Amino acid sequence: MAVNERVLDEILNSYPAKVKRTRKKHILLRDSSLAHQEIEANTRTVPGIMTNRGCAFAGCKGVVLGPLKDMVHIVHGPIGCAYYSWLTRRNKAIPKEPGKNYLTYCVSTDMQESDIVFGGEKKLARMIDEVVEVLKPNAITISATCPVGLIGDDIQAVARAAQQKHGLNITAYNCEGYKGVSQSAGHHIANNGLMELVVGQGDWEEPPAKYTINMLGEYNIGGDSWEIERVLNEIGYHVQAVMTGNGSYEDLKNAHVAELNLVQCHRSINYIADMLEKKYGTPWLKVNFIGIRATCESLRNMALYFGDEDLIKKTEEVIARELAETERQLEPYQKICAGKTTFCFVGGSRGHHYQGLYEEIGIETTLAGYEFAHRDDYEGRDVLPNIKPDADSKNIPELHVVPDERRYRLKLSNERTEELKDKIPLSHYKGMNMTMKDGSLIVDDMNHYETEEFIRTMKPDIFSSGIKDKYVPHKMGIPAKQLHNYDYSGPYAGFKGAVNFARDISMSFTTPTWNFIEPPWKNKPLLEGTIEKP
Ligand code: CFM
Numbered sequence: 001m002a003v004n005e006r007v008l009d010e011i012l013n014s015y016p017a018k019v020k021r022t023r024k025k026h027i028l029l030r031d032s033s034l035a036h037q038e039i040e041a042n043t044r045t046v047p048g049i050m051t052n053r054g055c056a057f058a059g060c061k062g063v064v065l066g067p068l069k070d071m072v073h074i075v076h077g078p079i080g081c082a083y084y085s086w087l088t089r090r091n092k093a094i095p096k097e098p099g100k101n102y103l104t105y106c107v108s109t110d111m112q113e114s115d116i117v118f119g120g121e122k123k124l125a126r127m128i129d130e131v132v133e134v135l136k137p138n139a140i141t142i143s144a145t146c147p148v149g150l151i152g153d154d155i156q157a158v159a160r161a162a163q164q165k166h167g168l169n170i171t172a173y174n175c176e177g178y179k180g181v182s183q184s185a186g187h188h189i190a191n192n193g194l195m196e197l198v199v200g201q202g203d204w205e206e207p208p209a210k211y212t213i214n215m216l217g218e219y220n221i222g223g224d225s226w227e228i229e230r231v232l233n234e235i236g237y238h239v240q241a242v243m244t245g246n247g248s249y250e251d252l253k254n255a256h257v258a259e260l261n262l263v264q265c266h267r268s269i270n271y272i273a274d275m276l277e278k279k280y281g282t283p284w285l286k287v288n289f290i291g292i293r294a295t296c297e298s299l300r301n302m303a304l305y306f307g308d309e310d311l312i313k314k315t316e317e318v319i320a321r322e323l324a325e326t327e328r329q330l331e332p333y334q335k336i337c338a339g340k341t342t343f344c345f346v347g348g349s350r351g352h353h354y355q356g357l358y359e360e361i362g363i364e365t366t367l368a369g370y371e372f373a374h375r376d377d378y379e380g381r382d383v384l385p386n387i388k389p390d391a392d393s394k395n396i397p398e399l400h401v402v403p404d405e406r407r408y409r410l411k412l413s414n415e416r417t418e419e420l421k422d423k424i425p426l427s428h429y430k431g432m433n434m435t436m437k438d439g440s441l442i443v444d445d446m447n448h449y450e451t452e453e454f455i456r457t458m459k460p461d462i463f464s465s466g467i468k469d470k471y472v473p474h475k476m477g478i479p480a481k482q483l484h485n486y487d488y489s490g491p492y493a494g495f496k497g498a499v500n501f502a503r504d505i506s507m508s509f510t511t512p513t514w515n516f517i518e519p520p521w522k523n524k525p526l527l528e529g530t531i532e533k534p
């Protein structure tokens, strides 16, 4: 059943009046006849509500810093935060130099009660010494968890002293979990630190090859960036740095020489894209390598940006060859998936990116949303003249970007940008609100109550989200696909990824498991408990 305003109202009526008013602002029914639909986003979750959101530490250490493989990421705090952010995201890496992949280690100061009472700075300094001696990484990061901010350990001072002592790039991030309203604050903190202390530290003045690019906001979940790079390399691009999937300190410090920055996940990395543009004059292009059409369009836009005839020709050749292979492989899965519906609720960009891929295998997204995206992710980047200041940026100072002397490429880039302004939307993209069908539902920071109610009402054939809510639909007899870590599978990006995705989604429908699960409402009353007869 489709949700209309009346049904929505009934669902929200279970909330106290004030909560209902708040939540209503975070939910909208798509209506393209309206010129502009506004949604509230990036504000504090109502206390007591079961949200899927993470914290600033998750966004900083877990998302942005964590995948950098030749660095050791020390978690300063009690052990839980380190343990639960230990590779659960499935950001894959293989070392470039032998032995220089530290992602398989869980490195933490494991603070105890006495450290909380007497301070943990000395313990942290000792840990850095030990890491340098035993693991010999190329660089070290230190991420603070909540108690560190509360007791006031000065991790910046510890990092500076250790950097002097060891002559190694050692940086500290005050990403205590309670900062901001979600993991988004942590992205910002990590981006600021990397931009100020890592990117541009290398001494390269020129790109090492023709068509040198960086890929920003790609985290190699389930091997995604390997599949994207396979295609990019075949066309003739040189990927200098991926930020940060399978990334490294060594690649990142010379990321300033790239001629173009691709932005895959705008939400987590737009800060760096903007800062690189200001500091080094490198333009950025929004791309999306999830889904076949999106991949082709992104590749074509890139070729158009460089404007070289041979590159454009090669791009078309590779696309034609990949399409021939992919379309053949997709066919049996499209038959299984045709006509089905899904929910697509993920963190900050996949709720949008995965809709195209679902559509390509015949599945319509009837509800989508983000855990922590900002309004520009919903409403598009350059349609927001009156946007309120970000809840995050109120807490975190913007990095003061000093233009770098190496703006030697600025002239070239800007000329191309001006020329291509109308052909490819550099530094622009469409938000979720502009792309979903009329009558579909857009829900920001959807919680567990709403998840159950919307499933019950709209009965999607498959639900896609993360580990925190995966088992709710399972118990209702509906398959669920994790779009965060891909449930042990992947890659899902690019051409081969699309086939893997179609195969996995088809398996969710064809598995006999569902014959053994009886959704509770089929044979039990919906009210909990039984009423005794007098
Ligand atoms: Fe970007 Fe991501 Fe996402 Fe994200 Fe995340 Fe992630 Fe995600 Mo989980 S960086 S916003 S903070 S695409 S970890 S790889 S899957 S919530 S939609």
Ligand code: HCA
Pocket (backbone or CB within 6 Å): 052, 053, 054, 055, 058, 059, 062, 088, 089, 090, 183, 347, 465, 466, 467, 468, 482, 484, 485
């Ligand atoms: C995070 C990481 C996460 C969690 C996924 C999930 C990821 O938010 O800290 O809830 O299933 O992708 O690993 O988003």
